[in-house]
Amino acid sequence: MYKFLLSSRWLGWFALVCALAAICAFLGTWQLERRDAIKEDIGWVETNYSADPVPFAEAARYFEEFDPSAEWLPVEMTGVYDTANQRIVRNRPLNGRPGYEVLVPLKLEDGTAVAVNRGWLAIGNNEAGWPDEVPAAPEGEVTVTARLKPAEPALLRGAPAGQLASIDLAEYESQLGYPLEQAAYVLMDTEDPAPETRPQAAPKPSLDEGPHLSYALQWYAFGLLFFVGLGYAARQEAWNRIESGEDEEWEDDDADELHSAAPAPRRTRPVRKRRGPTGEEEEDALLDSQGF
Known part of the structure; x- marks a missing residue:
């Protein structure tokens, strides 16, 4: 039913999906690393700023x-x-x-x-x-x-x-x-001593981690969806083949190949059975015996 997945076209689609999923995984990991760096900076702010x-x-x-x-x-x-x-x-x-x-x-x-x-x-x-x-x-x-x-x-x-x-x-x-x-x-x-006027003081740094965690989860989800989409497409292809009869033709071709590959059985000449006389032959023989 799913033998078509071994075709070059479907193997190419599978390779493409793997590549796209790897890119999504890389981007998700990058977002997590950015989040870790920001959390570390926030830790220094919380520890040092008001010390x-x-x-x-x-x-x-x-x-x-x-x-x-x-x-x-x-x-x-x-x-x-x-x-x-x-x-x-x-x-x-x-x-x-x-x-x-x-x-x-x-x-x-x-x-x-x-x-x-x-x-x-x-x-x-x-x-x-x-x-x-x-x-x-x-x-x-x-x-x-x-x-x-x-x-x-x-x-x-x-x-x-x-x-x-x-x-x-x-x-x-x-x-x-x-x-x-x-x-x-x-x-x-x-x-x-403090001057009468001074430049505007810099504000305290933000303690917000930002959306990096949600971005990372989104990238991982995208990578998973590529495989889900490929599986759905394969399922649809299989149903289409069944409805159009292509799958049966594939099986018949395989069966023919198997039969052609197997050695042909040895054929023996049929023995002809000897048959007895027919009814007409028996009647002719009876008439001959009575002199007619």
Whole structure:
């Protein structure tokens, strides 16, 4: 009934379904891996974001080699802003609005320099490519509480003078002319003394895992449905063959092939049986015997 499944056409369909199902399985696993990464990030936010600030001396190793488990950890630092080397970071949207971020080096008492992201500014109306106003950083000694963030990779695009395409600390250091911590920067929370105005503070990261789990289940379901669809098509094909008689013809052909393949039985010549005289012959013989 289902011998047609061994034909090249149906074997090709089966191979195609297997390939499509494998792609769906890969995409489902990828979604689960993304969910796991987001859950890990959420764990660091829950652990570190509201923790008590640690002094820079305890967190100094994270600026030399970043540890993902330290992301969002508040760090307290005291130093002086190098406002002359302030930079504007381009293409930094916030809540769907285009804008910029303000990056300023903070020179600490021991001579170490750390990049401080002071916050977000909306795109300006007065001059294209620049915010309308950049609130000044406090002058003199200032104590900054800020959260650890890893340095960003370099982007394959440039930026005007006074701006950066990303928080690429290696590029920033090349513009400063003095050493800058390379593995991490900090996202400002508070400054003491506090300025009258400051850039908009970054919001707390979302704790939403997103739809990755549902997407993964959908991809796995799609992969399974390919096999269900193939099975349904095979069932329909079998019924169509039965109704049209193709399946019986297939069986007759197979039977003929089997008979033709089997050795022919040895034929013997039939033996002719001797028959007795007929009624007419007996009557003729009786007349002859009486002289007629």
